[in-house]
Amino acid sequence: MEDVAYRVIAVNETPDHATLARFRARHQDAIAGLFSQVLGLCVNAGLVDAGLVAIDGTKIEADASYFANRTRDELAAQVLAEAAATDAAEDDLLGDRAGSELPDDWAGGQGRRERIRAALAELEGQPARDYEARLAERAAKEAATGKGLTGPKPRPDTANRPGPRKANTTDPHSRIIATGGSGVMQGYNAQTAATTQQIVVAAEVTATTNDQPHFVPIAMAVSENLAEAGAGKVGTFVADAGYWTGANGTADVGAEVLIATRKPPWRQAERPDDHKITILAKVNRGELSQRQAGDILGVSYTWVRDMTKRYFGKDGPRQARTAQPEPDEWIPVIERLARGEISKRAATDELQVSAGRVNTMLAHVRGEAVDPEIARHAMDAKLATEAGTDAYRKRQHSIEPVFGNVKGNLGYRRFTRRGMTAVHAEWRLICSVHNLLKLRTATTA
Template sequence: MNGVPAWVCGGVAGEWVMAVNVRSGDLDQLFLMPPSVRDWLPEDHLAFFVLDTVAELDLTAFYASYPADGRGGAVYDPALMLGVLLYAYCTGERSSRRIERKLVEDVAYRVLAVNQTPDHATLARFRSRHQEAIAALFGQVLGLCVKAGIVDAGMIAIDGTKIAADASFFANRSREDLAAEILDEAEQTDAAEDALFGDRRGDELPAAWSGGRDRRERIRAALDELEREKARDYESRVAERERKEAASGKQLTGPKPRPDTARRAKPRRANTTDPHSRIIPNTGRGAMQGYNAQTAATAGGQIVVAAEVTVTTNDQPHFVPMATAVTENLADAGHDEPVGTFVADAGYWTAANGTADVGAEVLIATKKPADHRAERPDDHKLSVLAKVNRGELSQRKAGEILGVSYTWVGDMTKRYFGKDGPRAGRAAEPTPAEWLPVIERLNRGEINKREAAGELMVSGTRINSMLAHVRGEAVEPSIARAVMDEKLAEPRGSALYAQRQHTIEPVFGNIKGNLGYRRFTRRGLDAVQSEWRLICAAHNLLKLRTAGA
């Protein structure tokens, strides 16, 4: 019998001695009493914490998707399936096939599933069928964190991280490639199938034809995405034009945007595997096919309070939406205290973001304006440029003498020599103390824009932005930058901004480094959004468990 010691004896030269006290083990021994799976794991195991968490969640949306009349085949309990899924994500496992294997081999999974064994297809269908309800779990888990008192909204850090899509970089195609090379081939395949198989069902096709229709659907989806991108470009240009006209009080000159005149240096490309994903530069690592995952976290405890996925590389457009999402999520989670300060790095800096009214103080590192003007050439270079201006040297010959390109020679000759003689360029951007008096004179009608631009040696576009600031129509970037730099230079602002890296980077470190989530396993923006929120919900669950330990 299991658990009963057996005495193993041995004799030496006729003398019996006690040997080893061992416990016998019998694989054929039956349980004398019905076993309880709760006895298989220690009480403080993560699996039981996940089960207790699922018991606190509102799963109405999950059950509502099934018929309420009791008809049809039996389904696995959504609470059971959700417990398995949450535990898998908390331990860094997302593969449905590996989870299926663990439901047989891993004791924790067997406890969570109560010895039931849904296969990988069932797990994948559950995750796809309930993707909206799964995404909504993020808010419920955040509510549990608020109830536990571990959410401190005094300082919220916002940042983005690049996560690879479940698609290849080399699956990107231009519209012409999709239409001429792939789509035509797909239509030929359709015709060949129709001629060979007639009107029979698709599941009767041999294996050699399998997957073709799904690929064609993805190709058509990629073409649709290209059309939507073109439409969004047109709408954004129209909206920008309307905004400028409203600010100036008069119609702009020049041709109006048209849907068929999207000008781009390179043709748009869409991915045939995941049409929503984009080619995104990855700092120091080239480029990847992926998404920009925006995240906001608290300074105390690194609790994620907002999680969104975007397809744009630039972080600037996402600051205000993320700040708004944080406020709404905290309110829905029952957090009564307002956010104290939003902190973000220089990737989010714009004058509009720095002065945005988001219900809290804003601290964003500023980007120093780039000075694209070349430094004044030395006397030797100027003498060579003067010869070019007089026609004594060609631009190409002067470029060989100076060791520069002939285009540089041409640009510098125009800059420093003209029909009116040598010109001097501005060494730096004019300070507000310099340009405010000039623009105020312009606003009073004492001088015109050309005279103001000549006096300040800036472009007409800069004059327009300066004038809009004086009139109260917009915040001039240099003013907003100076105000933000002053805030960041103060001891309080400096101390708050110093916490940014220690607030948001540990979140990405845990998600990418500890849990191993560097690539999405689902495809499409909605599916990826659901998965990112589930990942962040798992991160918060682990934080909640540690806080309650």
Template sequence: MVVNVRSGGRDQGFLLPPSVRDWLPGDHLAFFVIDVVAELDLTAFYAAFRADGRGGAVYDPEMMLGVLIYAYCTGERSSRRIEKRLVEDVAYRVIAVNQTPDHATLARFRARHQDAIAALFSQVLGLCVKAGLVDAGLVAIDGTKIEADASYFANRTRDELAAAVLAEAAEVDAAEDEQHGDRSGSELPDDWSGGRGRRERIRAALAELDGQKARDYEARMAERAAKEAATGKGIRGPKPKPDAVKRPGARKANTTDPHSRIIAHKARGVMQGYNAQTAATKDQIVVAAEVTATTNDQPHFVPIAAAVSENFAEAGAGKVGTFVADAGYWTGANATAEVGADVLIATRKQAWRRAEIPDDDKLAVLARVNRGELSLRQAGEILGVSYTWVRDMTKRYFGKDGPRQARTAQPEPDEWMPVIEKLARGEISKRAACDQLQVSAGRVNTMLAHVRGEAVDPEIARHAMDAKLASEAGSKAYRKRQHSIEPVFGNIKNNLGYRRFTRRGMPAVHAEWRLICSVHNLLKLRTAAATA
């Protein structure tokens, strides 16, 4: 039987000069990346090279950047796998114009130009603004935990790091004695490392320990004295007490990535990683991307809001209308901060917002815990709070001899304001105010700071924020938070697969996170252009 087949000769040469553009369809992602990179200002990349043209030839930064962006768009970050794709993948060959830089060249390019790569975020945001994709009316702020390129088990205490330095020195001495004998050692090549890289990481870890906030009483008092000497002013507020200072385990630093931290993660307990702070519009365009090494989101609300305003001003996107954030960012200071826009922050976790439990019922649950009828975790599930809250409140309201305090709710401003005003005028003592209001001395200090105009009372700020969230406009705006920021993290982590940083150190990780967010925006821009 004769079969009509298409014949082809593998040894047949091209009859005409080939064009790499003919190898892909015209709407391929590779051509979109090529066109975007051509529109970017790459002055910072070219400025890193000699202006006189001397020295060995280098790969064109425009081509290298195109390869890097396309790789991140397709979920590929390994320099070795990118090198392989430059040979086997047609799209990579089109972007690289049939050039094949090796993995070392790719890695050096990414490290050498990390600041310029991070700065591309603003340019990409500007392209989104020009395309009409950025709506400044509402910006949602949130953070996500991302693993560091380091092991949790590489954390060491100061004593362990010091022992490692001594052991490393002894190991190097023994190696040099064996290598040189009685010689000076100058005969060795200059690139003999002798474990230098590991010692540098250990030194960096020691420096991180020095920079961490002290937890012991003596060190905290020394830090307090140093700040007062530097500013020339006394620090307000209660001084640390020897018996009240928290005494957790010894401080540790990671020898692989000293800038990373042990971060609490609700799905995995703890992880070695970073907290990536992000702001996005209701159309899921990332408008700010920063990286921190702390679990708590509260200190980062004002900085990320300021970063959004700066990025908008640079990109010409106007001013933000409203910032929205979840309860992880709630503080009275954040709620009343001057950020150039309206602020909506949830004041309590979602479980509390779903079912508000009367104070008398809370006290009844705590009484059952005190009698041993409920465990801390069972009570926490009933009340919608953590077991540590249940433990602390049980200790507060109950003791061996019965109830310690009859009050279960904080006094309202109308009740405590006259009492605290008397305290501010010196008419009553602080102890008398505590007894009259049935609150702790720390709570009285906070109330006193509010009366003096030094700080906003958190309870007053909470009531005002709850009123805003309960209004029709506030409720409608806050409901947009989840649909604005959560899809960004879903695309980055699930679709692109970026759950772990590949670089180490805060500057490198910050540059990588901005590149990831830039790629997310570029993919949104391409989708919008395709559907227009």
């Protein structure tokens, strides 16, 4: 009503909040499609240089409260029953609709049961974390395969056992996401890719804290968006250590890949000596029993007994390996294991590594996967070159100013819609606004 530009865009109309909200919901696919059109304008204006593209993620709050999370039992028994009782009471009180109510999607408590059912569906799709669910999942797998599973069984008294799974009744697709030193938030992880000119070339939304699974998808999205906009191919993708895995470092994404393999020192948490070795040393000195140590570590007392013997034998303390063996040391040993000349236990003892690490080495020797340590050494070598150092140095000032503009200048720190499809369209809209501002600045300079 006060801004002339808005009055012009709205043809001198003053739509209220409900009208705007319905418009955004009705046309969310078209709104998301604006991103590609704006990117095309930036390409035509010569603002998109795909020689280097930086990938990173930022946490955005959901339009939901952290305190609206419920466990499966709470959803199924308590909240769903309350919702049904409320609906029944409203039906008795109001009867048929009067005709002046808001649409179902915008009517406050309406659809609560559907959201709760969606939250239950989200819980079913998540991996089991609580003791009862993990036990049931294990029993189902054993019944399907007809044989027992190896490894320690879930225990109800494990000290570091995670809590029961929860889902949000307001926005079931959102998650409790860690935000570094700031605690946690109910929100999403917005994955973004930008050029050195700070033009956003891909904008996706996920609901996981971990960035690692999203490197290849966002890289492929960049290539698709640039091809659709008529731009050239990407020369190099750069990303921070949050995206590092051996698979990501060796992924075929049609461009050079540079990913930091370790966090910078100022971001590494101060950690004491290895926790397990410290506990095992206390067992060896008689300060803890094997069962007490097992309770602390969440393992069986037999595991404590065997590992204590391994690290602290009858002849006194044995020096444990403090670094991973180099490839020229472990490859001959694993080749002998692959030929059946030695057992897996003998390989773990000789190399002083875990059985899981031996499995990874064996997969590399067999050609089934690239060993992560070999991939790490190769990536460190690329980053150590002059060209690699110069390219990676551009990462921070390519992507971080985008987040600074969106959150700091535009004040956009919280989604206003709910659900993965809706927030994805909203994030692409806000990134389109960022690109339009860059386009305006470039054309008026």
